[in-house]
Amino acid sequence: MIHTSHLVKQFGSFKAVDEINLDIGRGEIFGFLGANGAGKTTTIRMLCGLLKPSSGEIRIDKLDIIKHSEQIKHKLGYMSQKFSLYPDLKAIENLQFYAGIYRVSFEPALKRLEPILEQFGLSSILKTLTQDLPMGYKQRLSLVAALMHDPPLVFLDEPTSGVDPQARREFWQVINDLAQSGKTIIVSTHFMDEAEYCHRVIIMQDGREVALGNPAELKQENGSANMQELFLKVLGVSDAKL
Amino acid sequence: MNVLKIKELSVRYGSVEALSKVDLEVQPAMVYGIIGPDGAGKTTLMRSICTLLPYQEGSIEVLGYNAASRAKEIRARIGYMPQRFSLYQDLSVQQNLRFFARLFKVKPAEMLKRREQLYKFSRLEPFAKRLAGNLSGGMKQKLALSCALIHTPELIILDEPTFGVDPVSRVEFWQILHQLKADGISIVVSTPYMDEASQCDKIVLLHKGRVIGQGSPAEIISGWKGKLYSLTSRDLQKLYVYLQTKATKEDLQLFGSEIHLFSEQELSSDKIADWQSEFPELESCVEIKPGMEDVFLRMMQ
Numbered sequence: 378m379i380h381t382s383h384l385v386k387q388f389g390s391f392k393a394v395d396e397i398n399l400d401i402g403r404g405e406i407f408g409f410l411g412a413n414g415a416g417k418t419t420t421i422r423m424l425c426g427l428l429k430p431s432s433g434e435i436r437i438d439k440l441d442i443i444k445h446s447e448q449i450k451h452k453l454g455y456m457s458q459k460f461s462l463y464p465d466l467k468a469i470e471n472l473q474f475y476a477g478i479y480r481v482s483f484e485p486a487l488k489r490l491e492p493i494l495e496q497f498g499l500s501s502i503l504k505t506l507t508q509d510l511p512m513g514y515k516q517r518l519s520l521v522a523a524l525m526h527d528p529p530l531v532f533l534d535e536p537t538s539g540v541d542p543q544a545r546r547e548f549w550q551v552i553n554d555l556a557q558s559g560k561t562i563i564v565s566t567h568f569m570d571e572a573e574y575c576h577r578v579i580i581m582q583d584g585r586e587v588a589l590g591n592p593a594e595l596k597q598e599n600g601s602a603n604m605q606e607l608f609l610k611v612l613g614v615s616d617a618k619l
Numbered sequence: 620m621n622v623l624k625i626k627e628l629s630v631r632y633g634s635v636e637a638l639s640k641v642d643l644e645v646q647p648a649m650v651y652g653i654i655g656p657d658g659a660g661k662t663t664l665m666r667s668i669c670t671l672l673p674y675q676e677g678s679i680e681v682l683g684y685n686a687a688s689r690a691k692e693i694r695a696r697i698g699y700m701p702q703r704f705s706l707y708q709d710l711s712v713q714q715n716l717r718f719f720a721r722l723f724k725v726k727p728a729e730m731l732k733r734r735e736q737l738y739k740f741s742r743l744e745p746f747a748k749r750l751a752g753n754l755s756g757g758m759k760q761k762l763a764l765s766c767a768l769i770h771t772p773e774l775i776i777l778d779e780p781t782f783g784v785d786p787v788s789r790v791e792f793w794q795i796l797h798q799l800k801a802d803g804i805s806i807v808v809s810t811p812y813m814d815e816a817s818q819c820d821k822i823v824l825l826h827k828g829r830v831i832g833q834g835s836p837a838e839i840i841s842g843w844k845g846k847l848y849s850l851t852s853r854d855l856q857k858l859y860v861y862l863q864t865k866a867t868k869e870d871l872q873l874f875g876s877e878i879h880l881f882s883e884q885e886l887s888s889d890k891i892a893d894w895q896s897e898f899p900e901l902e903s904c905v906e907i908k909p910g911m912e913d914v915f916l917r918m919m920q
Contacts, residue, residue: 412785413756511658538783541656541811543919553856567785573875614787
């Protein structure tokens with residue numbers, strides 16, 4: 378679904394992303410881990426076509442991201458770490474708005490997403506003003522908005538920041554179902570237990586890959602009990618108390 | 620003397636009761652954690668302590684002063700770090716520190732001395748001239764903490780200070796908090812991270828505005844009743860679906876690469892063997908001690 382080779386992004390003399398090579402398959406949940414400033418968001422923004430690579434290649438569904446940007450746009454959904462819905466619209470109006478942007482008819486899209494709305498407990502609050510919704514609900518609504526055009530590829534940039542443990546679990550149930558239905562999910566997170574739910578993860582530092590693979594295998598290779606330990610170990614952080 | 624003493628505190632927004640009869644006490648040089656899901660009332664409680672919010676019932680005493688009548692004295696002696704980044708993005712690190720120092724009427728000579736100390740633990744000195752808006756997430760939080768400490772408060776109130784901060788910076792941030800505690804500063808902190816809750820001396824669990832648990836992390840965990848099992852499988856999702864035929868959804872929780880199963884009684888080895896023959900992909904099922912997150916999820920139900 379995603380292929381990159383020798384992907385580089387340079388801001389002036391600063392190399393934010395340095396030679397990243399990825400092959401991500403259909404139905405895969407792929408996680409981006411790293412400290413702030415490691416290059417995760419920059420990489421994800423390039424994969425979404427929001428930022429032009431300095432060099433290297435990106436193909437989405439075999440299409441070159443520069444040459445076929447219009448076509449690719451319809452294949453991907455993006456949920457930003459900053460809340461991106463209109464606070465003064467009702468929940469349902471925000472969904473209508475997103476359907477409009479992606480030029481899909483609203484009623485069938487809503488019908489298709491009914492099971493997810495139900496699972497998220499959103500069906501009963503569709504007429505509520507978005508600003509009056511608790512954080513957890515806003516987050517779920519953002520995800521539904523990113524799915525209005527039924528994209529095969531979904532980007533989630535720190536989707537669970539500021540969400541409590543129970544709500545995070547419900548969120549991941551839906552993510553799993555989406556992957557099972559064949560969608561490719563790219564997610565960045567600071568929660569290391571969530572990294573365990575990914576099929577594969579990349580750990581980045583200073584724009585480079587320092588680890589890539591299946592969480593269970595990575596833990597075994599490094600003799601770490603959990604992802605938190607592995608993460609701190611590969612980044613060379615010692616005397617970690619958490 | 621208690622640093623903070625709250626008795627039967629109730630706060631209402633119109634007809635919504637955000638806090639209901641909350642009692643808590645914080646002793647000097649203690650890290651006190653406020654834990655709870657979204658909408659539990661954590662921020663309301665913190666804002667009440669900071670004298671930023673009027674309350675309808677009960678009493679709050681901060682450093683010996685009544686919050687309802689002595690806001691001025693309290694504000695001069697506490698530091699508050701709100702949830703949203705509240706520094707001036709277009710001022711530098713140094714300028715933000717100076718701004719907060721002047722706001723709290725810290726004398727210039729004293730400010731320089733204090734700044735030295737704050738630079739030492741935050742390691743922000745190399746970035747003194749950088750605009751706050753251009754700092755990384757972890758550095759912004761350290762600057763916000765430094766600004767809350769510039770007037771040498773006796774008590775600091777931190778509302779989800781590690782929100783959106785990466786694991787490495789979180790470790791560093793908590794090392795700083797332990798250091799402040801060792802220097803005698805009392806800390807009230809809210810967090811969605813259960814590993815951070817475990818590092819507090821005492822915590823209060825809030826749910827829908829009410830206290831549902833209070834004590835040291837060890838005390839709270841020891842209040843657990845029942846058994847807890849960790850189950851693993853190559854295909855965790857399939858295992859989860861299978862287990863739903865054996866237990867209620869409330870008793871099952873995904874925990875990274877394992878599933879935690881709550882059971883009131885001990886699971887017999889026969890039962891586990893039965894499951895294994897019905898679901899051969901079940902790799903292991905062992906009893907474990909509950910952690911903070913297990914307890915939290917259980918109490919929320």
